[in-house]
Amino acid sequence: xxxxxxxxxxxxxxxxxxxxxxxxxxxxxxxxxxxxxxxxxxxxxxxxxxxxxxxxxxxxxxxxxxxxxxxxxxxxxxxxxxxxxxxxxxxxxxxxxxxxxxxxxxxxxxxxxxxxxxxxxxxxxxxxxxxxxxxxxxxxxxxxxxxxxxxxxxxxxxxxxxxxxxxxxxxxx
Numbered sequence: 001x002x003x004x005x006x007x008x009x010x011x012x013x014x015x016x017x018x019x020x021x022x023x024x025x026x027x028x029x030x031x032x033x034x035x036x037x038x039x040x041x042x043x044x045x046x047x048x049x050x051x052x053x054x055x056x057x058x059x060x061x062x063x064x065x066x067x068x069x070x071x072x073x074x075x076x077x078x079x080x081x082x083x084x085x086x087x088x089x090x091x092x093x094x095x096x097x098x099x100x101x102x103x104x105x106x107x108x109x110x111x112x113x114x115x116x117x118x119x120x121x122x123x124x125x126x127x128x129x130x131x132x133x134x135x136x137x138x139x140x141x142x143x144x145x146x147x148x149x150x151x152x153x154x155x156x157x158x159x160x161x162x163x164x165x166x167x168x169x170x171x172x173x
Contacts, residue, residue, distance in 0.1 A: 001028050001029070001050065002030075003050045003051075004033060004046075004052070005030060006034075006035070007034070016111075019108040019111060020115065036060025036064055038059075039053065049076065063080070063096065066096050070096055070098070079118060082101070082103060083103070
């Protein structure tokens with residue numbers, strides 16, 4: 001699973017990596033960005049499963065970044081974390097379709113509870129996709145490999161790299 005941490009404060013990005021027992025959830029890869037623009041550029045390349053983002057950042061704030069991420073990658077889960085406990089932020093975040101909204105300083109327990117829910121939802125969705133691939137006969141180990149949100153399918157005609165959603169695979173293959 002790929003997690004993108006977005007915050008203009010390096011110390012808070014480090015805090016998020018240290019406060020959670022990530023091994024409890026399994027194997028993860030982490031990427032970091034200092035603002036929304038960097039996050040979007042990275043997300044286009046690697047398609048993260050989960051984004052943890054601050055709201056107040058230079059160049060592009062977390063709300064605008066989350067809105068664009070959800071438009072481009074609706075399956076991506078986004079958790080916004082802000083030092084500002086403003087109802088308008090929470091309301092805007094809900095309209096975008098983010099997974100959760102946490103207020104800084106966020107403690108490890110609140111973050112763990114949030115991640116339990118969000119990572120559980122991601123894994124359930126991935127299990128559904130995996131079952132669909134098996135149903136479609138694409139799940140043989142020698143025929144596909146998952147990389148982020150992409151499936152590499154090797155068939156007689158070569159290799160195809162398609163978005164990891166069953167309807168997309170059927171359409172492209």
